[in-house]
Amino acid sequence: MFDFKYYTPTKVVFGRNTEGQVAELIREFGGSKVLIHYGGGSVVRSGLLKKVTDALDSADIPYVTLGGAVPNPRLSLVYEGIALCKKEGVDFLLAVGGGSAIDSAKAIGYGVTNEGDVWDFYDYKRKATACLPLGVILTLAATGSEMSDSSVITKEEGQIKRGYSSDFARAKFAIMNPELTMTLPDYQTACGCADIMMHTMERYFTNGGNMEITDSIAEGLLRTVMTNAEILVKDPKNYDARAEVMWAGSLSHNGLTGCGNDGGDWMTHKLEHELGGLYDVAHGAGLAALWGSWARYVYKDCLPRFRRFAVNVMGVEPVGADEDIALKGIEAMEAFYRRIHMPTNLRELGVNPTEAEFADMAHKCAVGVNGAKGSARLLREADMLAIYKASL
Amino acid sequence: MFDFKYYTPTKVVFGRNTEGQVAELIREFGGSKVLIHYGGGSVVRSGLLKKVTDALDSADIPYVTLGGAVPNPRLSLVYEGIALCKKEGVDFLLAVGGGSAIDSAKAIGYGVTNEGDVWDFYDYKRKATACLPLGVILTLAATGSEMSDSSVITKEEGQIKRGYSSDFARAKFAIMNPELTMTLPDYQTACGCADIMMHTMERYFTNGGNMEITDSIAEGLLRTVMTNAEILVKDPKNYDARAEVMWAGSLSHNGLTGCGNDGGDWMTHKLEHELGGLYDVAHGAGLAALWGSWARYVYKDCLPRFRRFAVNVMGVEPVGADEDIALKGIEAMEAFYRRIHMPTNLRELGVNPTEAEFADMAHKCAVGVNGAKGSARLLREADMLAIYKASL
Numbered sequence: 126m127f128d129f130k131y132y133t134p135t136k137v138v139f140g141r142n143t144e145g146q147v148a149e150l151i152r153e154f155g156g157s158k159v160l161i162h163y164g165g166g167s168v169v170r171s172g173l174l175k176k177v178t179d180a181l182d183s184a185d186i187p188y189v190t191l192g193g194a195v196p197n198p199r200l201s202l203v204y205e206g207i208a209l210c211k212k213e214g215v216d217f218l219l220a221v222g223g224g225s226a227i228d229s230a231k232a233i234g235y236g237v238t239n240e241g242d243v244w245d246f247y248d249y250k251r252k253a254t255a256c257l258p259l260g261v262i263l264t265l266a267a268t269g270s271e272m273s274d275s276s277v278i279t280k281e282e283g284q285i286k287r288g289y290s291s292d293f294a295r296a297k298f299a300i301m302n303p304e305l306t307m308t309l310p311d312y313q314t315a316c317g318c319a320d321i322m323m324h325t326m327e328r329y330f331t332n333g334g335n336m337e338i339t340d341s342i343a344e345g346l347l348r349t350v351m352t353n354a355e356i357l358v359k360d361p362k363n364y365d366a367r368a369e370v371m372w373a374g375s376l377s378h379n380g381l382t383g384c385g386n387d388g389g390d391w392m393t394h395k396l397e398h399e400l401g402g403l404y405d406v407a408h409g410a411g412l413a414a415l416w417g418s419w420a421r422y423v424y425k426d427c428l429p430r431f432r433r434f435a436v437n438v439m440g441v442e443p444v445g446a447d448e449d450i451a452l453k454g455i456e457a458m459e460a461f462y463r464r465i466h467m468p469t470n471l472r473e474l475g476v477n478p479t480e481a482e483f484a485d486m487a488h489k490c491a492v493g494v495n496g497a498k499g500s501a502r503l504l505r506e507a508d509m510l511a512i513y514k515a516s517l
Numbered sequence: 518m519f520d521f522k523y524y525t526p527t528k529v530v531f532g533r534n535t536e537g538q539v540a541e542l543i544r545e546f547g548g549s550k551v552l553i554h555y556g557g558g559s560v561v562r563s564g565l566l567k568k569v570t571d572a573l574d575s576a577d578i579p580y581v582t583l584g585g586a587v588p589n590p591r592l593s594l595v596y597e598g599i600a601l602c603k604k605e606g607v608d609f610l611l612a613v614g615g616g617s618a619i620d621s622a623k624a625i626g627y628g629v630t631n632e633g634d635v636w637d638f639y640d641y642k643r644k645a646t647a648c649l650p651l652g653v654i655l656t657l658a659a660t661g662s663e664m665s666d667s668s669v670i671t672k673e674e675g676q677i678k679r680g681y682s683s684d685f686a687r688a689k690f691a692i693m694n695p696e697l698t699m700t701l702p703d704y705q706t707a708c709g710c711a712d713i714m715m716h717t718m719e720r721y722f723t724n725g726g727n728m729e730i731t732d733s734i735a736e737g738l739l740r741t742v743m744t745n746a747e748i749l750v751k752d753p754k755n756y757d758a759r760a761e762v763m764w765a766g767s768l769s770h771n772g773l774t775g776c777g778n779d780g781g782d783w784m785t786h787k788l789e790h791e792l793g794g795l796y797d798v799a800h801g802a803g804l805a806a807l808w809g810s811w812a813r814y815v816y817k818d819c820l821p822r823f824r825r826f827a828v829n830v831m832g833v834e835p836v837g838a839d840e841d842i843a844l845k846g847i848e849a850m851e852a853f854y855r856r857i858h859m860p861t862n863l864r865e866l867g868v869n870p871t872e873a874e875f876a877d878m879a880h881k882c883a884v885g886v887n888g889a890k891g892s893a894r895l896l897r898e899a900d901m902l903a904i905y906k907a908s909l
Contacts, residue, residue: 338764
């Protein structure tokens with residue numbers, strides 16, 4: 126068991142119509158001039174943005190707005206947001222949307238409160254010492270950014286996608302109304318479920334330090350997301366299922382499901398990261414497409430965990446050799462992906478890299494992790510290449 | 518499913534020797550003059566208090582100390598602490614100990630930052646608007662006060678024991694070193710485990726609003742505490758078991774295991790409250806002594822939950838009638854209590870109330886809950902009396 130820190134200061138306000146509390150929450154956390162940051166037109170079309178601006182108007186809280194945050198949020202928009210905040214004297218950020226708007230807002234918050242180029246933090250050159258206070262109205266259950274310390278930004282020049290994490294960027298509050306996620310396309314809902322599960326699975330498949338209470342929480346979370354992801358395939362407006370998935374999304378990535386272990390494996394994320402850099406694929410779908418190949422490549426080196434996963438999460442009967450039980454668990458996971466219409470390989474994802482592209486992804490991935498990474502099994506460039514190719 | 522708020526801002530620093538970080542954590546949260554508040558002599562004898570004062574000395578953080586917090590912490594000591602803080606200009610509270618020291622510190626914090634008599638808050642006369650910032654070094658896994666919003670104080674005059682809860686009193690940080698709990702007497706360790714489990718069970722046995730993810734976390738937590746409580750009976754110095762129980766204690770009462778439900782039942786706590794007022798019994802042991810009688814009295818009105826508890830927590834085979842399965846679960850819980858040397862009735866607890874005392878406890882309990890309370894089953898004075906008598 127490893128020592129750990131656990132810090133989740135975000136005040137979660139969960140339930141129907143909770144977006145109505147936005148003005149009072151901004152006041153509670155000291156905001157007096159707000160940047161409302163959002164993504165595409167969906168929050169405009171749904172009327173959510175108007176609801177929010179009406180609430181701020183009623184409460185006499187001045188604000189400016191900035192839309193345009195896209196999946197893999199761009200550095201150029203972050204710069205624009207920083208300039209806007211400085212010009213307008215903004216002291217509070219409100220992200221309305223999913224991970225893209227939230228991550229973009231976090232980067233803006235770093236840029237406003239720290240001297241110099243905000244990209245330095247994402248480029249691992251120096252560390253932030255502050256961030257603007259941030260509130261969230263969540264419209265998509267997936268990245269867990271509403272309670273996490275992390276943000277991922279893409280620099281257009283060279284298409285460099287990088288993450289930066291610090292407790293300064295933990296949201297002050299997160300408003301979570303499951304109804305706001307009901308209009309998502311089915312594919313995006315399923316991608317979100319795959320992403321949520323992977324945040325816990327990356328922490329779960331390790332060879333070090335696991336705590337029983339953490340494992341039992343992780344397993345319960347995974348079972349819950351599976352059950353409810355399947356309900357949402359048939360009944361996308363099911364409030365309870367939306368709520369289960371939404372809350373699981375936050376708990377999956379706020380640190381809870383990794384307490385006491387060695388930090389997790391995270392290689393499926395790293396592999397998907399390069400795939401997403403080369404092809405315009407949804408993050409959750411990319412993770413699902415790669416996971417099976419990763420799992421088959423590493424499971425013998427992390428057999429107790431894969432066996433336990435098979436039995437406690439996937440419901441495999443604990444009879445026979447451990448390796449067989451573990452493999453049945455991997456197969457059951459892939460069968461689940463198929464049931465929620467997620468891909469289990471690259472062809473199903475719709476991509477077909479050349480040999481040179483495989484080699485390029487593996488090389489970039491290895492460089493990105495300083496040569497080797499992985500707790501379930503330590504992977505180097507040749508291993509990464511093998512997993513990519515096996516996932517075709 | 519009910520709407521909920523979830524707010525756990527406490528920074529948890531968990532692991533061996535983490536008490537060495539106390540000075541830097543106090544600085545991080547803005548403390549410049551500290552009251553170190555503790556209980557009896559054990560933190561003196563163990564050398565922990567000296568370690569803490571040495572750390573503050575080294576960091577040039579001035580402090581005053583106040584010991585003497587006892588189980589069912591007293592209002593008179595709270596008044597003394599308030600006066601001391603005001604005289605010395607204390608701006609940060611450090612509780613070193615278990616729930617008694619923490620709860621007493623929370624009350625001191627209310628008293629320093631709010632005008633008037635601090636007892637008003639515990640007497641439900643008005644609400645606090647602030648509390649001094651509080652840090653904790655935990656030496657006993659039981660009450661969960663290190664992450665909870667609650668505190669319980671006893672007014673000596675009339676022996677009135679009352680709780681008050683507000684987010685203002687959530688600790689800024691909690692240092693949790695499982696080694697600090699290794700020297701506890703076995704009985705106190707077991708009482709702590711019973712208390713921890715009950716914090717989750719009170720939230721679990723309800724007839725309203727349950728979320729699957731909350732239930733699965735609750736069940737995993739209960740199984741974890743049971744497993745490790747039994748390990749500690751035989752091997753009290755087992756670090757991993759101490760750690761599992763310690764972390765479970767915080768998660769059990771920080772709100773996580775009640776998200777989405779109707780707030781919980783809490784009648785076992787209310788019944789024990791009056792028992793503890795009349796007899797000097799350990800809180801965890803009192804809960805264990807009463808739970809079985811409560812469960813048998815209410816289980817038919819909350820059958821799906823009791824059945825689920827039996828199967829998912831106690832490992833009862835799900836065959837036969839639901840009522841039989843539920844009863845087997847209650848029996849299995851009592852068998853567990855016996856294995857960790859906890860009482861399952863009042864005689865085993867060592868008390869034998871008279872008819873008049875039973876009536877008195879039931880009456881006080883009914884008054885304390887404004888006539889009726891309970892989600893598993895709504896209980897009135899006659900029900901309370903019946904449960905007390907059945908627990909003999």
